[in-house]
Structure formats: structure tokens, C-alpha cells
Amino acid sequence: MALFRSVRNIACLTRQCSRITAVNHQQRKGVADMAFTFGCPGEVFYNEAKVKQVDVPALSGSFGILPEHVPSLAVLKPGVVTVFQEDGSSSKFFVSSGSVTINDDSSVQVLAEEAVPVDRLDPQAVREGLAKAQQDVNTGSTERAKAEAQIALECYENMAKALEH
Amino acid sequence: MFSRVVKNLSPQCVIQARNMATLKEISVRLKSVTNIQKITKSMKMVSAAKYARAERELKPARSYGRGARAFFEKAEIERDDKQPNHLVVAMTSDRGLCGAVHSNIVRKIKHRLAEQPTGVSTKIVVIGDKARTMLARLYSKDILVAFNEIGKKAATFSDAVIIAESILDLDYEFDLADLYYNQFKSVVSYKTTTLPLYSLQSISQAEKLNVYDSLDEEVLRCYNEFALTSLIFFALKECATSEQSSRMTSMDSASKNAGEMIDKLRLTFNRTRQAVITRELIEIISGAAALKS
Numbered sequence: 001m002a003l004f005r006s007v008r009n010i011a012c013l014t015r016q017c018s019r020i021t022a023v024n025h026q027q028r029k030g031v032a033d034m035a036f037t038f039g040c041p042g043e044v045f046y047n048e049a050k051v052k053q054v055d056v057p058a059l060s061g062s063f064g065i066l067p068e069h070v071p072s073l074a075v076l077k078p079g080v081v082t083v084f085q086e087d088g089s090s091s092k093f094f095v096s097s098g099s100v101t102i103n104d105d106s107s108v109q110v111l112a113e114e115a116v117p118v119d120r121l122d123p124q125a126v127r128e129g130l131a132k133a134q135q136d137v138n139t140g141s142t143e144r145a146k147a148e149a150q151i152a153l154e155c156y157e158n159m160a161k162a163l164e165h
Numbered sequence: 166m167f168s169r170v171v172k173n174l175s176p177q178c179v180i181q182a183r184n185m186a187t188l189k190e191i192s193v194r195l196k197s198v199t200n201i202q203k204i205t206k207s208m209k210m211v212s213a214a215k216y217a218r219a220e221r222e223l224k225p226a227r228s229y230g231r232g233a234r235a236f237f238e239k240a241e242i243e244r245d246d247k248q249p250n251h252l253v254v255a256m257t258s259d260r261g262l263c264g265a266v267h268s269n270i271v272r273k274i275k276h277r278l279a280e281q282p283t284g285v286s287t288k289i290v291v292i293g294d295k296a297r298t299m300l301a302r303l304y305s306k307d308i309l310v311a312f313n314e315i316g317k318k319a320a321t322f323s324d325a326v327i328i329a330e331s332i333l334d335l336d337y338e339f340d341l342a343d344l345y346y347n348q349f350k351s352v353v354s355y356k357t358t359t360l361p362l363y364s365l366q367s368i369s370q371a372e373k374l375n376v377y378d379s380l381d382e383e384v385l386r387c388y389n390e391f392a393l394t395s396l397i398f399f400a401l402k403e404c405a406t407s408e409q410s411s412r413m414t415s416m417d418s419a420s421k422n423a424g425e426m427i428d429k430l431r432l433t434f435n436r437t438r439q440a441v442i443t444r445e446l447i448e449i450i451s452g453a454a455a456l457k458s
Contacts, residue, residue, distance in 0.1 A: 041229055043225050075384055075388055098391060101235060102377055
């Protein structure tokens with residue numbers, strides 16, 4: 001008698017378990033996967049990869065992109081792009097400029113003019129570049145030279161900030 | 166004419182002069198064809214090295230170009246062929262001896278310009294001296310801007326920036342733009358295709374743009390500039406790879422042809438040399454026989 005009851009319980013439990021797994025499966029299918037493409041003209045870091053989240057530094061402010069984000073276009077400013085992979089680990093890349101596209105099928109393309117992993121940045125070179133850019137801003141003769149120096153300065157400042165973290 | 170001159174000279178001189186001149190001619194020809202074979206062989210090796218590098222650089226550039234095109238494909242921006250102002254960008258390079266790479270592009274553009282319907286005016290932006298010289302004969306007044314110094318060194322993103330800046334700075338407001346380039350398929354084949362380019366106006370008028378959130382004028386303009394530069398960079402890389410592979414195959418076949426010519430010339434040279442020696446012997450022996458008798 002006890003055996004029969006326990007067998008019935010087990011059957012109920014397995015039925016419930018299978019229902020739960022079916023619901024989970026449905027939920028996972030509902031969320032579209034993000035096809036993430038990230039690269040610069042010389043190197044491609046992610047090509048239609050599945051990642052959990054991407055943080056981008058845009059001109060209008062930094063924001064994070066998850067799957068099923070609202071479609072949008074944005075322009076990058078010098079800063080760090082952080083990619084959170086499926087297994088939880090994150091990678092940081094420094095980008096100089098570029099564009100971000102989020103399409104309605106949840107595909108994300110981050111195209112950078114120049115992008116390097118942050119661990120490839122050399123602190124000494126960044127310090128020297130920062131000092132030189134500072135000088136150029138002060139001694140710039142034409143508007144254009146001043147603007148170019150200002151852009152370089154902003155870039156180096158952000159690089160230094162990226163290295164600090 | 167030659168035979169008339171020959172009749173005035175004595176028979177012996179005539180025969181000898183004719184053969185010796187031919188012998189010298191053949192040896193001169195042989196030397197020059199051998200030199201040409203050396204040159205084409207070295208050109209083939211140089212372009213093989215450049216091709217290997219170009220193909221390596223093409224891989225990330227392809228993913229980059231696909232990413233740049235993704236927005237334009239997914240936004241389904243309309244292209245109406247009946248709009249009046251068209252722009253055609255011809256992507257070639259400065260150097261020749263690379264097979265039909267440049268002439269394929271120019272042929273397609275000429276075909277398009279010859280068949281354009283009334284009311285449509287097409288202007289041309291030319292990248293590379295080859296296309297400029299080929300199009301300047303018929304369409305010199307339609308060429309808006311030409312770029313050169315393309316092809317000597319590998320293309321960089323800054324080159325694409327310069328080209329994109331001048332296209333966007335043009336006074337000519339275009340409704341429709343096409344970039345003609347050679348898409349690299351394999352070492353022996355490439356395909357001449359077009360890449361649609363969009364002006365800021367046609368993007369802002371796209372219906373699907375409303376789906377995209379928080380867009381203002383400034384962001385759209387910056388985005389379009391960067392996208393145009395990315396597409397031009399992608400096309401530059403594809404064209405460079407197609408050109409180097411085409412040059413490699415054409416220099417290879419030129420070397421083979423030169424090799425065949427050398428073989429044939431060498432045979433003729435030896436035959437002529439033997440003929441000259443035989444003639445001299447005959448003369449000496451017949452002279453000696455005449456003296457004896």
C-alpha cells in the first residue's frame with residue numbers, strides 16, 4: 001500500500017517536473033538571442049556571437065544593451081565597451097569612436113574605428129600621449145588644429161580612466 | 166622591297182647576309198623574351214605576396230562590412246530608380262597588368278550610363294587612375310572627383326575617410342548612389358557587383374526608421390558618415406584582393422606564354438644556325454671541288 005502511494009507520488013512529481021521543464025524551455029525560446037558583432041577594420045572580436053549584455057559609451061551617454069533592446073542607433077565616444085558573455089565573464093575593450101546599431105531582430109553591431117582590449121594598453125604610452133595632447137591644445141594655431149588636439153586629449157583621458165579600473 | 170634590293174648584290178653575299186641577319190634577329194628576340202619572362206615571374210611573386218596579405222586583411226574587413234550593411238538591409242530603405250539624381254562610384258586602382266579587373270567595372274558603368282532613362286542624370290566619382298582614363302573619353306563632364314595613389318600600398322581606414330568625406334562634401338545632392346566594386350570569390354574568380362549607398366535624406370525618409378528609438382539629426386548624420394566610410398573601406402579591401410589575385414594569374418599565364426615562345430625561338434635559332442654552318446661547308450667544299458677539277 002505504501003509502495004503504491006509512493007509510486008503514485010513519484011509519477012505525479014515527474015509529471016509536474018516535466019511540465020516545469022516545458023515551461024522553462026518555452027520561456028527560453030521566447031527571448032531572442034542577441035547576435036552580437038563587434039569589431040574594428042583590422043580585427044573582429046565577436047561575430048554574431050551570443051552574449052548576455054554589452055555596455056557601450058555613446059555620445060548621448062553610456063548605456064547597456066540586453067537582448068530585445070529597443071532598436072536604436074548610436075555613435076560611440078572614446079571609452080570602454082564591456083561585454084558580458086554567457087558564462088558570466090566580462091571582457092573590456094577600449095574604443096576610439098564608431099557606431100552602434102540595435103536592430104529589431106535583436107542583432108547588435110558595434111563598429112569601432114579602433115578597438116583594443118584594455119589589457120593591451122600601455123600605461124607609459126598613454127601618459128606620454130596625454131602630456132603631448134595637453135601641449136597641443138595650448139599651442140594649437142588654427143581652429144582645426146585645436147579641435148584635433150582636443151579630440152586627442154579626450155581620447156587619452158578616457159584611456160587613462162580605463163586603465164585605472 | 167627586300168627582294169628587289171637583294172637582286173643587286175652577288176648571290177653569295179645575299180644568302181649569307183639574309184641568314185646572318187635572321188640569326189642575329191632571332192637571338193635578339195630570344196634575349197628580350199627571356200627578360201620579359203623574368204619580369205613577369207617576379208611580378209607574379211610580388212603580387213602573390215601582396216595577395217596573401219590582402220586576403221588576410223579581408224577576413225575582418227568582411228565581417229566589418231557585413232556589420233555596416235546590416236542596418237541598411239534591416240531598415241529596408243526604399244530605392245526608387247526613377248529618382249532624378251544618381252551617383253556612381255567606380256572603385257579601381259592606378260596599376261594595370263591585372264587582367265580584366267578594371268575594364269569590367271568600367272564596362273558596367275558605361276552600360277548603365279548609356280541606358281539611363283530620360284530625366285535621370287548620373288554623375289561619377291572615380292577612385293583610381295585606370296577608371297579615370299577609361300571614362301574620361303566619353304564622360305569627362307560627368308566625373309565629379311577623382312582619387313589616385315590607390316593600389317600602391319594597402320588601403321587603410323584613413324583612405325576610406327578621405328573618400329567618404331569628399332563624397333559627403335559634394336555639392337551634388339544625390340538621391341541614389343551605387344558603389345561598383347569587385348567582390349573577391351576565390352583566387353581565380355571575382356564578381357563585379359554594386360553596393361547601394363544611401364544619402365542622409367533617403368535614410369530619414371525611410372518608414373522603418375520610426376522603429377528606431379531616440380534618433381536626432383546629429384546622431385543620424387554621424388552614423389551615416391561612419392557607415393559610408395565603413396562600406397568604402399570594405400569595398401577597397403575586396404577590390405585590392407581581387408586585383409592582386411587577378412594580377413597573379415595573368416602574370417603566371419604571361420610567364421607560361423613567354424616560356425613557350427622561348428622554346429619555339431630556341432628551336433628556330435638552332436635550326437638556322439645549323440643551316441648557316443651547312444651552307445658555309447657546302448660553299449667551301451664546292452669551291453675546293455671546283456679548284457681540283
